[in-house]
Amino acid sequence: MSPSPLLQVAGLRASIAGKEILKGVDLTVHTGEVHAIMGPNGSGKSTLANVIAGHPAYAVTGGSVRYRGKDLLAMTPDLRAREGLFLAFQYPVEVPGVRNSQFLRSALNAGRLHRGLPELELKEFNKLLKEKMALVEMNPSFTTRSVNEGFSGGEKKRNEILQMALLEPTLALLDETDSGLDIDALRTVSAGVNALRRADNAIVIVTHYQRLLDYIVPDFVHVLVDGRLVRSGGRELALELEREGYERIRQAVESAQPAKS
Amino acid sequence: MTTADRLAQKEYGYGFVSPVEADTLPKGLSEDTIRLISQKKGEPEFMLEWRLKAYRHWLTLEGQSPAWANVSHDPIDFQDIIYYSAPKGKTDGPKNLQEVDPEILRAFEKLGIPLEEQKRLSGIAVDAVFDSVSVATTYKDTLDKLGIIFCSFSEAVKNHPDLIKKYLGSVVPYTDNFYAALNAAVFSDGSFAYIPKGVRCPVELMTYFRINQADTGQFERTLIVADESAYVSYLEGCTAPSRKRNQLHAAVVELVALDNAEIKYSTLQNWFPGDAEGKGGVYNFVTKRGKALGRKSKISWTQVETGSAITWKYPSVILQGDDSVGEFYSVALVNNRQQADTGTKMIHLGKNTRSTIISKGISAGRGQNTYRGLVRILPGAEHARNYTQCDSLLLGSACSASTVPYIEVRNPTAQVEHEASTSKVSDDQLFYCMQRGISEEDARFMIINGFCREIFKELPWEFAVEASQLLKVSLEGAVG
Amino acid sequence: MPTVTAPPTSPYQSAYDSLASQSAQQPAWLRDLRRNAMQRFAHLGFPTARRGNEPWKYTSVAPIAQAALAHDAAAGAATLAHLKRLAPWRDAWPRLVFVDGRYNARLSSCDSLPRGVRLHTLAHALATDPAALEPHLGHIASWTDDAFVALNTAFLADGAVLIIPPGAVLEEPVHILHVVTDGAGAIAAHPRTLVLAGDRSRAAIIETFVSASGAAYFTNAVTEIVAAPSAQIAHAKLMLEGAASYHVGGTCVRQAQDSAFTSASISSGAALARNNLAILLASPGASCNLSGLSLTAGSQHLDNTLSVDHAAPHTTSRQIYKGILDGQSRAVFVGRVLVRQGATKADAVQRSKNLLLSRGAEIDAKPSLEILTDDVRCSHGATAGELDQSALFYLMSRGLPRDAARSLLVQAFASEIIQSLAIAPLRTWLDRRLALPLAASHAEVPA
Secondary structure, three states, X not given: OOOOOOEEEEEEEEEEOOEEXXXXXXXXXXXXXXXXXXXXXXXXXXXXXXXXXXOOOXXXXXXXXXXXXXXXXXXXXXXXXXXXXXXXXXXXXXXXXXXXXXXXXXXXXXXXXXXXXXXXXXXXXXXXHHHHHHHOOOOHHHHHOEEOOOOOHHHHHHHHHHHHHHHOOOEEEEEOOOOXXXXXXXXXXXXXXXXXXXXXXXXXXXXXXXXXXXXXXXXXXXXXXXXXXXXXXXXXXXXXXXXXXXXXXXXXXXXXXXXXX | OOHXXXXXXXXXXXOOOOOOOEEEOOOOOOHHHHHHHHHXXXXXXXXHHHHHXXXXXXXXXXXXXXXXXXOOOOOOOOOOOEOOEEEOOOOOOOOOHHHXXXXXXXXXXXXXXOOOOOOOOOOEEEEEEEOOEEEEEXXXXXXXXXXXXXXXXXXXXXXXXXXXXXXXXXXXXXXXXXXXXXXXXXXXXXXXXXXXXXXXXXXXXXXXXXXXXXXXXXXXXXXXXXXXXXXXEEEEEEEOOXXXXXXXXXXXEEEXXXXXXXXXXXXXXXXXXXXXXXXXXXEEEEEEEEEEOOOOOEEEEEEEEOOOOEEEEOOXXXXXXXXXXXXXXXXXXXXXXXXXXXXXXXXXXXXXXXXXXXXEEEEEOXXXXXXXXXXXXXXXXXXXXXXXXEEEEEEOOOOEEEEEEEEEEOOOOXXXXXXXXXXXXXXXXXXXXXXXXXXXXXXXXXXXXXXXXXXXXXXXXXXXXXXXXXXXXXXXXXXX | OOOOOOHHHHHHHHHHHHHHHHOOOOOHHHHHHHHHHHHHXXXXXXXXXXXXXXXXXXXXXXXXXXXXXXXXXOOOOOOHHHHHHHOOOOOOOOEEEEEOOEEOOOOOEOOOOOOOOEEEEHHHHHHHOHHXXXXXXXXXXXXXXXXXXXXXXXOOOOEXXXXXXXXXEOOOOEEEEEEEOOOOOOEEEOOEEEEEEOOOOEEEXXXXXXXXXXXXOEEEEEEEEEEOOOOEEXXXXXXXXXXXXXXXXXXEEEEOOOOEEEEEEEEOOOOEEEEEEEEEEOOOOOEEEEEEEEEEOOOOEEEEEEEEEEOOOOOEEEEEEEEEEOOOOEEEEEEEEEEOOOOOOOEEEEEEEEEEOOOOOEEEEEEEEEEOOOOOEEEEEEEEEOOOHHHHHHHHHOOOOHXXXXXXXXXHHXXXXXXXXXXXXXXXXXXXXXXXXXXXXXOOOOO
């Protein structure tokens, strides 16, 4: 029998500034799985990732999200994070004056305390950080720079994966992690993510293009159109989308639905 | 618990009163008060003359206390203030720590400034000023060997009258402004430092100011002279008991840097800010100015202002020597009903003079924060440069932040640049930090600390840690 | 406000008295307004530039206070050709022309206005439809704390009134032209302009103050503009007064919801001038875009003082003012942005950039922000300095002579303002007409 899912999204509806973006999303993710959510611009992909992470700008208007058997929507964003949920941001935020190393250590220790582990001493932390930085091929000078401030697009994305490597989340949501990356950076970032794939965690990749999926191969692919998951399938669905574009699916979906008056 | 409740419970950890017997003059100000102060201090005639001239000038200014600052308070009754209060004991200050009242030693220890030899702060020589007088100076031997003079102002008047005559009032004349005149007339003590030619002072010099007595005005005066190629880093800390009535602090600080000399002056100002309703607290009306007199001299002010009910101060630099440098780094925080009008003046006279101003204002509660700064480039200041950056962070919808720069340029080869911005802790920054597992309150402090980082890094390390703590305590209840 | 004592005000009092006796036909409310304003002026007196008087910290109006000025001089003669030579011109522009402070019907033309749009002299509007003016005249420009506005209000007799009905769109800009003739001498004029722009209306207004006169005359102008919801108003002020003259001009604007106001202020004339521009963003969605260019030389003194009051949420303001200073001239920029409590999501940017071309020139800039709430986006910046030496070197390294390179860079500096003018024909006119200084070089390019 199938174990209880890590993440169970049911009938999720959400809006921003009064405009409904998610119109009833269902999604089930088990540990050990990699899911890809694809869809055209404006379909609600990023919204889904942000709502799961608890971004305050979005209002959940219906449905439920259970994570490790708990009501995720009742948790504050920081609690979700300490419970092992990680969002790699599409647009990582600059936090001027706050050193990367200080930021990472605060985050790591907040999670450790939550799990009943002692805080990491500076020395141990530095050792761990060095190790993880090698994984994403990051320059050591990053640690003393302010969080994302003055980083190039590629550096910001690497920094996201570094944070993921350090925090070792149970569920990672990667929001358009491939956007703005050149081919070398894409390879490094993907290798970093692949190294973090384990049987006891899961990854949800949100992406417009299938090129990232050449590097991080998903078990399941879902297509999000106009706030709903309209098709699910395996790896081959991504290739089909690549070949035929989103327009076909959209048309297929629209013709299958009763015409709106 | 509402935010207001939490604010009311915010603790000012330095609000205790020490049971020290004091020799206190009655309230009020007249020529007799000044003669008495001068007499109690056993001053030479020239000092009394100078004080009386200042007093007579002050009388002509009556009613002209500065009105342009963006602060408001009830008129100050200058006859309702005690102008001199000294811990009982020897009038000319204790010769050694054995002579210091143990209550005073205890008070300073509570403040984290132990004065005893075995406990003293490493690498920092402290001159402790309790109410109106200096009570102890540490590290004397080390300093003596290098010819560095670091002592109370009163001692300097007696032991180094030539230096005092030469430099007293040379940067801030008593005619400068209302409070500078008042200070010159009634100042009771303060610190004096002289770093001789070519000497790099190996320890930080520190004066710790403590107001203890009720209804006492504190009028100290600091004079620091760095001779050619000398270097000194000077720290200043301040606290006062929590009292219901306002207390006046009107200090004057004068710095003189000769050729190639450098003075770095850092302040942690944590006078009692008053309670959440704005009752009590210190009026901090201070004139601080440095004269970068020599070629390639440098004067750098760093301040972290978290205390006082009202702060009115503009640590300034007169860039007189060619190639001289002036710097001003400031964090000013207001919470509850605190008001601050602070900034700097950079007066460029010499050629190739350079100044940098970085000001970070934080407003919370119903606090009013104003940056007011002047950059003046005079016709002779060929190729002068100034860069100014003023950032304001607003925490809450009832506080305010004003930025009022004055830029006056009279030399076409100068380059002056001013930038300012106003922001709040953004929801996106907060969400980003929280998504990494950091609690909202910690995330806010982290972001606020980050906002101040450029300033904190200018402070000596121990001071930087303390500054960050001060910020946290001062903002408790205002964030999260 | 500190005052200078009586003597300078008394000539104004007698001029007022003689004017008052001639204006018995004015409506009672106007006579009251004028009397109160005169009393207010007598109380305020001319401001003095002394320590502590912040609004006049950098500008002394003593020469104006001490000037002997004629209030009742007859207008000199001016011709169309004369005007076309002095001012930007299109025959299609509806226009009101004032010569030596007096309306000149022969030179004016209001033919090509859309239906319902009323462009009249103030005197005419007061005589025919005073009720339309009463709620606005003297209510937008505050005469209670500004001596010059009080003085203008006290002498309120003529000027321009433009009333645009809701939805009306003016294709051509309206030109209000004040000309002082060469023979006019030291006259004083207090012209007033009132613009009432209805809902969703669209219009452009040019106010030109121009003269070739060498006399020390005084123009004390006040313009009041009311922008109703969603109105879009472009305003340009060309201050090209005579070289020895004094000019004080206040433009006060009240903006309703979603209205947009664009202002361009180009100043190169007068010996001593002060342009006040005060915008009240009274309702949500109101936005203003204010730009300015000042060229000063010789011993000119020019003061641009701006104030933007964000009194409602979601209001936006932009200020960009540039100064090019030559000779021994002095320019002042004072810009104030006030964001009131409750004016959340206010968005304000304020920039002052100044180019000093010669020794002896002085720029004083005081750009200030007063922010009384937290959820806002505000920034300001100010720069002062010489031409970019590396740019100069770059141009010279391509073979341009130094003077040509300098004048190219000065032009480039000015063109950001000129090219952004909403009224397109003004761009070409200013490009051709503005004599940009080509200062002697005082700083050498590194060899």
